[in-house]
Amino acid sequence: MPEPAPPDVTPAGDDPNALPVLEPFRASEPLTIGVELELQLVNTHDYDLAPFSDEMLRLMSRIDLPGAVVPEMTSSMIEVSTGVCRSHAQVREELEQLRSALVRSADRLNIAVVGGGTHPFQQWHRQRIYDKPRFRELSELYGYLSKQFTVFGQHVHVGCHDADAALLMLHRMSRYIPHFVALSASSPFVQGQDTQFDSARLNSVAAFPMSGRAPFTLSWDGFRDFFSRSTRTGVVRSMKDFYWDIRPKPEYGTIEIRVFDTPLTASRAAALAGFVQALAAWLLHEQPFVPREEDYMVYTYNRFQACRFGLEAVYVDPVSGRHQPLREHILQTLAVVAPHARDVGASEAIEQLAEATRAGVNDARWLRQKQGAERLLAEVVRQASLRFQQAA
Numbered sequence: 001m002p003e004p005a006p007p008d009v010t011p012a013g014d015d016p017n018a019l020p021v022l023e024p025f026r027a028s029e030p031l032t033i034g035v036e037l038e039l040q041l042v043n044t045h046d047y048d049l050a051p052f053s054d055e056m057l058r059l060m061s062r063i064d065l066p067g068a069v070v071p072e073m074t075s076s077m078i079e080v081s082t083g084v085c086r087s088h089a090q091v092r093e094e095l096e097q098l099r100s101a102l103v104r105s106a107d108r109l110n111i112a113v114v115g116g117g118t119h120p121f122q123q124w125h126r127q128r129i130y131d132k133p134r135f136r137e138l139s140e141l142y143g144y145l146s147k148q149f150t151v152f153g154q155h156v157h158v159g160c161h162d163a164d165a166a167l168l169m170l171h172r173m174s175r176y177i178p179h180f181v182a183l184s185a186s187s188p189f190v191q192g193q194d195t196q197f198d199s200a201r202l203n204s205v206a207a208f209p210m211s212g213r214a215p216f217t218l219s220w221d222g223f224r225d226f227f228s229r230s231t232r233t234g235v236v237r238s239m240k241d242f243y244w245d246i247r248p249k250p251e252y253g254t255i256e257i258r259v260f261d262t263p264l265t266a267s268r269a270a271a272l273a274g275f276v277q278a279l280a281a282w283l284l285h286e287q288p289f290v291p292r293e294e295d296y297m298v299y300t301y302n303r304f305q306a307c308r309f310g311l312e313a314v315y316v317d318p319v320s321g322r323h324q325p326l327r328e329h330i331l332q333t334l335a336v337v338a339p340h341a342r343d344v345g346a347s348e349a350i351e352q353l354a355e356a357t358r359a360g361v362n363d364a365r366w367l368r369q370k371q372g373a374e375r376l377l378a379e380v381v382r383q384a385s386l387r388f389q390q391a392a
Contacts, residue, residue, distance in 0.1 A: 028253030088274030117187030117261030163220035186363035198310030274349025
């Protein structure tokens with residue numbers, strides 16, 4: 001979320017050698033949402049990535065916009081975020097404002113902005129780490145993985161009224177990670193090759209040691225104890241060191257869902273946020289199940305299936321063990337949350353996603369279809385850049 005906030009941690013007393021302390025959870029309005037999008041900057045010559053983030057940040061800083069515009073790990077990336085939003089329509093409006101400003105600024109620099117979870121043919125070794133202390137530290141720690149982290153995701157924040165409610169929401173949402181992955185998948189190509197994954201981006205994220213799922217605890221006291229034990233080992237200094245699929249963000253009073261590939265359009269990004277909000281409303285008001293540690297027995301398998309096969313994946317129910325097509329389970333979920341979508345103003349988002357799901361279409365399929373027709377990945381990126389420019 002883009003509102004200014006204190007650091008993730010506070011020092012324990014005045015001792016410079018003291019271990020960091022987890023920031024208190026700041027309550028926020030339940031079911032508010034915020035979106036972050038990591039986007040590609042490409043030149044308009046061969047549509048490879050272009051290191052123009054400084055120039056884009058300079059131009060964007062002159063425009064009155066919602067949310068924030070910030071650099072990312074490498075200099076061919078830029079991140080935009082909405083403010084705190086209460087509806088799908090507000091998210092869409094703010095993302096459209098940001099998209100329009102990005103397109104205008106890119107035009108001035110003779111570059112283009114593109115969605116998608118990976119750039120189809122960029123070479124990671126050519127990327128430049130953005131000159132920011134945290135990014136330099138990460139580069140020193142993770143070596144080549146930092147440049148390979150030139151991948152692009154959408155993060156969705158959901159407001160929670162207290163810390164325990166946030167953890168409950170986090171673990172309930174974890175059942176729907178494969179749904180989020182399949183609906184947003186837009187990274188089939190890496191280093192010029194079809195990976196045969198719909199979402200190859202998450203394979204890059206998985207290389208980091210603190211990735212994966214959050215520890216199972218439903219109390220903030222238990223989570224604080226986990227954080228203390230982690231910092232005591234010296235491998236963790238703040239919440240930013242956790243690259244979990246979903247993580248609590250105590251400084252914002254949210255949970256942050258991090259598995260979405262960046263969609264090719266602002267409209268799709270807004271629809272995914274609307275789905276998250278409607279799903280959260282259903283989970284909050286209906287309390288349909290209590291999450292269990294045992295739910296995670298099939299978590300990695302379901303996540304892999306969604307990354308590999310997208311909407312054609314198999315979904316394993318964590319309670320019954322029943323196998324069914326993920327596409328069917330997504331449509332069932334969309335139908336279940338539809339009444340709550342009406343309450344929070346996300347009906348249009350649910351209908352948009354249901355229509356695409358019934359047709360078996362996500363952005364990964366669109367990219368593959370374009371490559372099949374064009375046989376040239378640079379042309380695919382060019383067409384993707386035109387798609388990003390579209391207002392709807």
